[in-house]
Amino acid sequence: MTTKLSLANLNAIKATAAVPAYDRSKLKAGIVHFGVGNFHRAHQAIYLDDLFNTGKDLDWAIVGAGVLPSDEAMRTKLEEQDFLTTVVEQDNNKSAARITAPMIDYLRPGNAAVTIAQLANPAIRIVSLTITEGGYFIDPASGKFNPGHSAIVADSRNPSDPKTVFGLIIAGLKARRDKGITPFTVMSCDNIPGNGEVTHAAVSGLARLSDPAFADWIDASVAFPNAMVDRITPATGPREIGIVADDYGIEDNWPVFCEEFKQWVLEDRFPAGRPALETVGVQFVPDVAPYEHMKIRILNGGHAAIAYPAALLDIHFVHEAMEDETVRAFLAKLEHDEIIPVIPPVPNTDLDAYFKQVETRLFNPKIGDTIPRLAQDGSNRQPKFILPTTADRLRRGEDVIGLSLVSALWCRYFAGTSESGKAIAFNDASADRLHAAALKAKDDPQAFLALSDIFGEVAQSSLFQRRFAQALRTLWDKGTRTTLQLYLDGKWRMTS
Structure with a gap:
């Protein structure tokens, strides 16, 4: 017997899950958020839910927004349950469900006029984003905004009816300026180095294509704070929906599972003001860069490092990859030998202790995080999570044996079959060209490095070229597990 998630049923649901301590009807909108996915509902929405549970800042509720067809599917499912979400926080030794209610509306995607009107509402003081690493129109090799992208060009030619998030933000800011309303703050919550600066570049860069003077106004008037966000949040599927129904008796269209750990x-x-998030654990600092370097390179880089060998070995869950002694040892050696040594110091943080904490988090079997999730979108993630560390080591004249192996594993993965011959299902916007290049690279490793928009300056290093070629040939000749073991045994050496 399950109970449908809704405001009317909260009293019945509180027997098995924590419910909001605040009256949802008392909330007022203060934030428009683009990208109402699982991570947002397990992170930013949780912090706001915690804050509202203290009785503070009830005028900072969320209005969801989106631009993609998939956003409409999410909106429909959440609207059916009054925009409530069941969040199941799972540690190694415990699980607990809570109902969160900080979102009070979700704008229908595709109606630019309605979205722009909401953005022009003086009550909206923050516009936040979780649109994934690939949503910022960044050239992978240079790390800079790409004004030539077809979606950006289209918005620049028709700024009154924008189709991108950034076009909508620009239209909203322009409406506020014309009415004398203080501009909102634009806050990225995506895993991108300097995410505030990246967002600024996209908004200003798009505006400059059609209205340079307004772009200057944006540069002078709009704040784009940088942020580091962290919480492992897998995708929702029938497994998660079933657990919520069976264990908690709640019928939720799209629950969220996540680890207990979170950081912002x-x-x-x-x-324009902000909610008092420091009272519920958000760290406000003058410079986010040290924290984001630590997180993106150790955690996200670690994700990338284990994703491809695990996929090639037909391992499905992340915790199962960590239970594999060879994969776990590969991650530890890579982190200690090549990644951590080039990360700048982080205030009041021991980087080795941070990695130990990451290992513990990756071992968590309850959240059911998957290798396919970690392996997706590598064309955007490799240039942000792996290749910057490779570039840093090369600039310092240091070796990149392990990092080259990570890139070679990614190439071997895109050949399309695991070690057992099982077909690999790709989830990457550049999958076709990556697959074609990976097949050519079996005979000519440089064919994969010729993807200059991804590898950039790293591909020009003769040391990296040799290390990559050796790693890829060893993977094809000896297999994934043997190649990892050669690296671990220190037997993989070549002259520089």
């Missing part, structure tokens, strides 16, 4: 480090630049 944020620059305190909010000219």
Whole structure:
């Protein structure tokens, strides 16, 4: 017997799950959020839910927004349950469900006029984003905004009817300026180095294509704070929906599962005001860069490092990859020998202890995080999570044996079959060209490095070229497990 998730049923649901301590009807909108996915509902929405449970800042509720067809599917499912979400937080030794209610509306995607009107509402003081690493129109090799992308060009030619998030933000800002309303702060919550600066570049860069003077106004008037966000949040499927129904008696269209750990480090630049998130654990700091370097390179880089060998070995769950002694040892050696040594110091943080904490998190079997999730979108993730560390080591004249092996494993993965011959299902916007290049690279490793928009300056290093070629040939000749073991045994050496 299950109970349908809704405001009317909260009293019945509280027997098995924590419910909001606040009256949802008392909330007022203060934030428009683009990208209402699982991570947002397990992270930013949780912090706001915690804050509202203290009785504070009830005028900072969320209005969801989106631009993709998939956003409409999410909106429909959440609207059916009054925009409530069941969040199941799972540690190694415990699980607990809570109902969160900080979102009070979700704008229908595809109606630019309605979205722009909401963005022009003086009550909206923050516009936040979780649109994934690939949503910022960044050239992978240079790391800079790409003004030539077809979606950006289309918005620049028709700024009054924008189709991208950034076009909508620009239209909203322009409406506020014309009405004399203080501009909102634009806050990225995506895993991108300097995510505030990247967002600024996209908004200003798009505006400059059609209205340079307004782009100058954006540069002078709008705040784009950098942030580091962290919480492992797998995708929702029938397994998660079934657990919520069976264990908690709740019928939720799209529940969220996540680890217990969460972290949010944020620059305190909010000219239009902000909620008192510091009271519920958000760290406000002058410079986020040290924290984001640590997280993106150790955790996200670690994800990338284990994703491809695990996929090639037909391992499905992340915790199962960590239970594999060879994969786990590969991650530890890579982190200690090549990644951690080039990360700048982080205030009051021991990087080795941080990695130990990451290992513990990756071992968590309850959240059911999957290798296919970690392996997706590598064309955007490799240039952000792996290749910057490779570039740093090369600039310092240091070796990149392990990091080259990570890139070679990614190439071997895109050949399309695991070690057992099982077909690999790709989830990457550049899958076709990556697959074609990976097949050519079996005979000519440089064919994969010729993807210059991804590898950039790294591909020009003769040391990296040799290390990559050796790693890829060893993977094809000896297999994934033997190649990892050669690396672990220190027997993989070649002259520089």
